Amino acid sequence: MKSHLLDLADLSRDEVVHLVQLARRLQDHPEPHALAGKILGLVFFNPSLRTLASTQAGMAKLGGSSFVITPGQGTWQLESRLGVTMNGACAEHIREGLPVLASFCDILGIRSFAAGIDLTADVADSDYKAMASVIPSPLVNLESAIAHPMQGLADWKTLDDLNVPQGSRFVLSWVNHPRALPLAVPATAVHMAALRGHEVVVLRPDGYALPAAVMEKARYAAQLSGGSVTETSDRNMALAGASIVYAKEWGSPEHYGDSATETALRAGLSDWQVREDWFTSARSDCRFMHCLPVRRNVAVADEILDGSRSVVLQEANNRLWTQMAVLHHLLKP
Amino acid sequence: MKSHLLDLADLSRDEVVHLVQLARRLQDHPEPHALAGKILGLVFFNPSLRTLASTQAGMAKLGGSSFVITPGQGTWQLESRLGVTMNGACAEHIREGLPVLASFCDILGIRSFAAGIDLTADVADSDYKAMASVIPSPLVNLESAIAHPMQGLADWKTLDDLNVPQGSRFVLSWVNHPRALPLAVPATAVHMAALRGHEVVVLRPDGYALPAAVMEKARYAAQLSGGSVTETSDRNMALAGASIVYAKEWGSPEHYGDSATETALRAGLSDWQVREDWFTSARSDCRFMHCLPVRRNVAVADEILDGSRSVVLQEANNRLWTQMAVLHHLLKP
Amino acid sequence: MKSHLLDLADLSRDEVVHLVQLARRLQDHPEPHALAGKILGLVFFNPSLRTLASTQAGMAKLGGSSFVITPGQGTWQLESRLGVTMNGACAEHIREGLPVLASFCDILGIRSFAAGIDLTADVADSDYKAMASVIPSPLVNLESAIAHPMQGLADWKTLDDLNVPQGSRFVLSWVNHPRALPLAVPATAVHMAALRGHEVVVLRPDGYALPAAVMEKARYAAQLSGGSVTETSDRNMALAGASIVYAKEWGSPEHYGDSATETALRAGLSDWQVREDWFTSARSDCRFMHCLPVRRNVAVADEILDGSRSVVLQEANNRLWTQMAVLHHLLKP
Structure with missing residues (x-):
């Protein structure tokens, strides 16, 4: 598995099965020190409830820590277009902001929804891939224009549970x-x-x-x-x-x-x-x-x-365990 | 003591005395690992300074972790009315949102002020009790329409201190x-x-x-x-x-x-x-x-x-110790 | 070094050199339990990205915890003028709010930008010093009207690195x-x-x-x-x-x-x-x-x-290590 998890399709069936099994193991046999000292940086360009809570909770259950950045709300709005003259609302460019945040933590999780204007660009996940390209360290997609792999893993585990x-x-x-x-x-x-x-x-x-x-x-x-x-x-x-x-x-x-x-x-x-x-x-x-x-x-x-x-509550709860599995897999030495 | 602390009146005088004594014990003899691995979920429907800071600080002083959810600010606004057609501003209902959050943590703390329209409903704490009814796990009231038990405990300890x-x-x-x-x-x-x-x-x-x-x-x-x-x-x-x-x-x-x-x-x-x-x-x-x-x-x-x-500063500081006592009491095995 | 770090000029050259060396030591030889049980309270009157993320990450890397307060966003706006009749937008005065927050943590970090109206007052850092005067415990300036010592330390280390x-x-x-x-x-x-x-x-x-x-x-x-x-x-x-x-x-x-x-x-x-x-x-x-x-x-x-x-990315990354050095220096027994 690469250090960037952008799409469920980046994973083979075996890798998915492994992650879901790991999720079940962590649910049944807690590992409260597995990620001691590790730090998860969370960047939410869009609202979140389950993801915001379960990523922080999951990191804590593995002994790690998190910080949350919400561009435009307590922090600068981030520009993502290349070559633009930044004289508008955005005070910082993702080419600075994201690598800097990545350098403060062991893994970044980023949510950035579709712009909803250009279908081809959104289906290709162009904006998200541009962000990913400036992040040299582990990255987890917390919902991009076209992919929500954390949801996919939770859904798979729910089907297994049932x-x-x-x-x-x-x-x-x-x-x-x-x-x-x-x-x-x-x-x-x-x-x-x-x-x-x-x-x-x-x-x-x-x-x-x-x-x-x-x-x-x-x-x-x-x-x-x-x-x-x-x-x-x-x-x-x-x-x-x-x-x-x-x-x-x-x-x-x-x-x-x-x-x-x-x-x-x-x-x-x-x-x-x-x-x-x-x-x-x-x-x-x-x-x-x-x-x-x-x-x-x-x-x-x-x-x-x-x-x-x-089974919507069980399904949401599985976000916790499958995300813990992803964090564990990407960060545990 | 039940696992939902909604009102100071839910506690007997002996239980209050016990919690205040426990608060003093934790103040004098730190227990930095008492709640290791435990997670507090905080939901603020209304602004907070003391509660927001002291609950997180208190949980950390006992070795636990917290996450904060602020509906309408970084997360969806939550609907609480039953049977309503949700075509307005609220994207999620408390009947999903709150049990999901509860399933990510060991204890929830919720602040939700009075609507201020119907005195009978507010005195009966109807809205808060409706929220509490969908939460199967421990819950602490961080101020509802008619009750602020965390403040009451801090005030009691302050009177003892003096x-x-x-x-x-x-x-x-x-x-x-x-x-x-x-x-x-x-x-x-x-x-x-x-x-x-x-x-x-x-x-x-x-x-x-x-x-x-x-x-x-x-x-x-x-x-x-x-x-x-x-x-x-x-x-x-x-x-x-x-x-x-x-x-x-x-x-x-x-x-x-x-x-x-x-x-x-x-x-x-x-x-x-x-x-x-x-x-x-x-x-x-x-x-x-x-x-x-x-x-x-x-x-x-x-x-x-x-x-x-x-003595307002001492009184506010006692929020920390008495809340730690409540968390300790509800979560320590 | 005093327990309030308000300005780089509060530090002698030797103290700066010591902090930068400590930063390098923490970078090369992690001390994941140095500040176990310690709590950093962060107050942001203004937006932040690097400071918000790196202070929390740095505290976590030393085994400590943080909470974040953003006046006017999830918490009350804070008044700072003396003697004023508070019938406007501010629900709380810094003379209550800040000492209370300080009493919940081991060290406060506060960001409060220049008002930008009175040059003499801003150059004298009058507003920030008024805030500092009500905080009896350790305080770190995360950018005031005229000083950003955390940036200065990171810049010094960057020049050393190069x-x-x-x-x-x-x-x-x-x-x-x-x-x-x-x-x-x-x-x-x-x-x-x-x-x-x-x-x-x-x-x-x-x-x-x-x-x-x-x-x-x-x-x-x-x-x-x-x-x-x-x-x-x-x-x-x-x-x-x-x-x-x-x-x-x-x-x-x-x-x-x-x-x-x-x-x-x-x-x-x-x-x-x-x-x-x-x-x-x-x-x-x-x-x-x-x-x-x-x-x-x-x-x-x-x-x-x-x-x-x-070298802007390295410079930003050095915020992490030099702030860790400051926290370590002020809080490690």
């Missing part, structure tokens, strides 16, 4: 939201499920097909693992025999950055809210997953989140 | 402030002093009587401890023979949430600022307490805060 | 910036270089001469160390034979607080941007220093920051 077998049907379903959200989680979820060998169905309304590059990468992963990846807008077909419904909100790749068109399109999609009646043709033990945060009664009905199908 | 005897007169006095402040501190202070067995006098202008439920609970505590609780708007009568003047700003319960009426009422109350001439009939060694923050020359004159009566 | 000899020419050059910045860094840099025994040249356009008190103090330090301090607006003369160009932006002392006049003056100074052609008459191994953050292509051209002269 004994959801390889080959079972995993439905990634688009759900409604007041605005266009980034593609990092759905892109990672489809890849994760494909790599785990599921029969993956991406269920989404017209206009919300995931980018071709994302689907191709997932299909390649599926091929290696004996899984498959298909897509449909037919909910009944998608849910038939499903073991997992994984809901996620995302903006239309077709109308990327075109807020007006997408708002109009979404106005007719309020039915894309997960309710109990979605599950008629699913397996009776079909579970519901979501990475959180989730808007109740917009994306998902109360009856699901408060019902017995939901 | 050797203020049971039975002596403790005056809780309303003081002026530019706006209506919550009832948590006065409600806790009157209860604390009653439970410690003082002759408690609540001194306040007309319109600022504490809610009946608060006074009744304090009178019941006084009964068990040999103390008493009365109220008056007559300053000379209240201060006669007083050993302690405990000043606090609070909004009018009579005009709760009615800002216009209260502002008009308060306009005539600028004389409710503690000055040296208040103490003419008090004991010569009468001390001045305030939980801080305090607005100088509005609530309290410089001459008091800079004079020898004031 | 083997820049005593007596060599050190040019502190004013550079352009969209607005008037404080004097703390240039005042500290000129003092540091003088105390290290350099031939110091302050290069600045008309209107930007450093205050007489700053220059006098530096000249006195130079006298003791065999160095010199001169000033000029002639770039070619200044750079001739230079070993170091240390660039910094600062507001005009002549037009202090007069934004309109200064903006007009600065409009003609866009040429004060460090470029490779500045170095024609300098030594071929002349290095470029800057304390960061820096606005690329305003203060300094990309070609310098991305070229081989620049």
